[in-house]
Amino acid sequence: MKKKFNNIIQNIRTNILNLTFKAKSSHIGSCLSIVEILVALYSGVLKKKDKFILSKGHAALALYSTLYEKKFISLKTLKSFGSNGTILMNHVSSKVNGVEFSTGSLGHGLPFGVGKAIKFKTNNQSNKVFVLMSDGEINEGTTWESLLFASHHKLNNLNIIIDYNKIQSMDFVKKVINVEPLISKFQSFGCNVFNVNGHSVNEIISFLKKKSPNKPKVLIANTIKGKGVSFMENNNLWHYKNPNQFELSKALKEIKKKYA
Amino acid sequence: MRKVFIKELTRLNKKKKNIYLVINDLGYNVVEPFRDNYPKHFLNAGVSEQNMMGMSAGIASEQCHTFVYSIANFSTFRCAEQIRNDVDYHNLPVTIVSVGSGLGYGNLGYSHHALQDYALMRSFPNMLILSPGNNNELINSLDYIIKNPQPSYLRLDKDEILQSSDEKKILVRPGKLLKIINGSKNNAIITTGKTQEIAKSMIKGKYKDYSLYSLPAWGMKSKKIFFDSVRKFNNIVTIEDHFLDGGFGSWVNEVLINYKNNILVRNKYISSKSIYDVGSKDYLLKKYGPK
Numbered sequence: 001m002k003k004k005f006n007n008i009i010q011n012i013r014t015n016i017l018n019l020t021f022k023a024k025s026s027h028i029g030s031c032l033s034i035v036e037i038l039v040a041l042y043s044g045v046l047k048k049k050d051k052f053i054l055s056k057g058h059a060a061l062a063l064y065s066t067l068y069e070k071k072f073i074s075l076k077t078l079k080s081f082g083s084n085g086t087i088l089m090n091h092v093s094s095k096v097n098g099v100e101f102s103t104g105s106l107g108h109g110l111p112f113g114v115g116k117a118i119k120f121k122t123n124n125q126s127n128k129v130f131v132l133m134s135d136g137e138i139n140e141g142t143t144w145e146s147l148l149f150a151s152h153h154k155l156n157n158l159n160i161i162i163d164y165n166k167i168q169s170m171d172f173v174k175k176v177i178n179v180e181p182l183i184s185k186f187q188s189f190g191c192n193v194f195n196v197n198g199h200s201v202n203e204i205i206s207f208l209k210k211k212s213p214n215k216p217k218v219l220i221a222n223t224i225k226g227k228g229v230s231f232m233e234n235n236n237l238w239h240y241k242n243p244n245q246f247e248l249s250k251a252l253k254e255i256k257k258k259y260a
Numbered sequence: 261m262r263k264v265f266i267k268e269l270t271r272l273n274k275k276k277k278n279i280y281l282v283i284n285d286l287g288y289n290v291v292e293p294f295r296d297n298y299p300k301h302f303l304n305a306g307v308s309e310q311n312m313m314g315m316s317a318g319i320a321s322e323q324c325h326t327f328v329y330s331i332a333n334f335s336t337f338r339c340a341e342q343i344r345n346d347v348d349y350h351n352l353p354v355t356i357v358s359v360g361s362g363l364g365y366g367n368l369g370y371s372h373h374a375l376q377d378y379a380l381m382r383s384f385p386n387m388l389i390l391s392p393g394n395n396n397e398l399i400n401s402l403d404y405i406i407k408n409p410q411p412s413y414l415r416l417d418k419d420e421i422l423q424s425s426d427e428k429k430i431l432v433r434p435g436k437l438l439k440i441i442n443g444s445k446n447n448a449i450i451t452t453g454k455t456q457e458i459a460k461s462m463i464k465g466k467y468k469d470y471s472l473y474s475l476p477a478w479g480m481k482s483k484k485i486f487f488d489s490v491r492k493f494n495n496i497v498t499i500e501d502h503f504l505d506g507g508f509g510s511w512v513n514e515v516l517i518n519y520k521n522n523i524l525v526r527n528k529y530i531s532s533k534s535i536y537d538v539g540s541k542d543y544l545l546k547k548y549g550p551k
Contacts, residue, residue: 094350101321105345111311112346115318115326119280122300145311152306 005039005201008069010259012039013228014252015065015078021248023082025090029226029238031062033165033198034132037221038066040204041130049127051116053101055109056134056163060092063099072098107140109133110160114146117158117216130159130208136168138179144189150216151190158216159208160191163198165225167236182220191218198223229254261416262290262359264395268402269327270294273301276406278324282316284309287329309334313342313354320352325409331365332358332374332415340380343411348384353409356381357416361391361454362501362530363548364418366541374415375530379506381413388434388479391415391508393456397476400432404477417454418541435482437489441472447495448473452508455499455528458550467497478511486512487519496525499550504529 016031034056046052054063061081068078073096080086087095091104103109113131120127137143150158164182166173173179186193192212197203198221207219225239226232229251243251270293273279281294282303295302305312313335316326328335335356336343347354358374365372381387390405390412392398398416405412430438437448440456441463447470451459456474463472478486490496496516498509509527516523528550535548 102345102349105341107310108314108342108346111314111342112318112321114311115315115320116322117318118303118315119319119322119324142310142314145306145308146315148308149305149311149315 005036005043006259008039008043009035009201010255011069012062012065013255013259015068016061017229017243017248017251017255019061019065019078019081020242021245023090024242025061025082026240026242027058027061027090028242029165029167029232029236030056030059030134032227032229032232033223033225034059034062034163035227036199036201037132037161037163037204037223038062040201040208042066042070043201044205045208046130047128050130051100051113051127052130052132053103053109053113054092054099054132055103055113055137056106056132057091057103057109059134060088060090063092064088064096067096067098070098106134106137107142110146111142113158114150114155117150117155118153120157121153121155126157128157128159130161132161132163134168135162135164135166135173135179136176138162138182139177147186147189147191147216154214155216156212156214159212159219160216161208161219161221163223164220165223167225167234167239169236169239171236186218186220191216193218193220195220196222199227228258261392261395261398261420262287262418263420264398265357265402265414265416266291266294268399270297272402272406273298276325280316280319280324280326281329282312282319282326283329284312284334286331291329309338310342313339314346316354317342317346317350317352320347320354321350325353325355325406327355327357329357329359331360331372332377333371336377336380336413343381344384348386348411351386352411355405355412355414357414359416360418361415363541363544364454366544367538369538370535373535375503376506377413377415378500378502378508378511382479382506382511384411385480386411388412388477388481389415390432390477391453392432392476393440393451393453393474396430397432397438397474400430401476404432415453432477434477434479435475435485435489436477437473437475439471440474443471444469445471446493447471448490448493449497449499450475450490450512451499452476452478453501455501455550458545459499462499470495470497478508483511483515483518487515487521490523491519491521493523496523497528498525499528501530501545501549503532505532
């Protein structure tokens, strides 16, 4: 039986592949890594008053493709990716309808999200804040500055999702700067931590909906960089490379078969 | 000026109700009136300036005006990219308030001296620099920034006793000169911030045939307005408590180079070198200050 979210997942991955090819851009692995997280957020979690911040701004195309599926932007706008004069920057831009915050330099999304969360909390507003970060971003000092503040102020309206695909820019995370033990690190900073399958939309939705009394929530979403395309998975070459015509056709065939 | 600032901010929030004051664990015996009146709108970010600035942008993005209060280098250079990307690029109403302009923190040393802050802050396209030379200019600068919320940098002197001779309502506007001492129509000393006091003594001495003007509000967007208000002069002397490079005088020079005119300009500024000795503020100003 076809799974509930297969259509949207297939569409987003297809657009990521086609547009990365067309624009000759990078970060295809980072985009493919977060598709289910975005589908979970936009199909089952985010309410109109809630705020979502993509802190790993280099995965912009995954968000633009999701915003197209959810009718925030037109097909014409989406297809402008890679064209001269487009507002669809390769690092996510708040000039695009539905995008809350421009990022691109890592470690900026969480402090900004903490600001929104403390504003909502001090004004007794029920809005929630969701911040999606990369695992490389955990190296940034701001991550830990923000967590100290967020847990001190018991920001239980703050939801942090770590796209833990275990590959950062140059190499595997464990080879660049080991971040383990990740769960206990976040716990020791005063967060409620959940270790989830980052490619299960239903699992992500159910954990994001869990209450987190008095503490910020952290979802460690275990993902695969390049998810969905066999020769892109778990290979940091695809942090940089864009596919040639042959690779694109092969990748599209795999996606079609996988999510049919 | 610190206490006047806090008093005014506390008064302004009575009506506005959307002002947040964020500090990085400093401001003892200064910030309390705001904190005690609006405890929910007062946040101590701890000693973490990057989070403080990013968070302040986040608060400002929710229809609030955030004032970030600190000592100059901590709330500027330490979190420069947060100012560039989060505050200025998103054009958010965050006012960065720095205390201790120039050599104001005297013997606390170089870490606390604000000698390059204009250079950084005036490189941001949306940033308005507010550098009041007396308390009257400060109060009116605050009025302006509350009515026109935008990325802004309010640079304050550490001293409290900077009364202007005339406490009338003045209009602080970006790029607009405020006349302090009437003199020659052709020659002008133009000061921003704390150096107003030094400029007043210059008028009494070597520069008797000059008028004295203050420019408390300026930035990348107000160069043309500024030029229109100085084109009538033959001679301009600028004075500031900052290095020349990237400073106020350089900003004036850039304006004059880019519009046709025959104005002769001279700059007075803090000696362009690293300072390794300390002493009182007056000692340091005498040794390194504008001459």
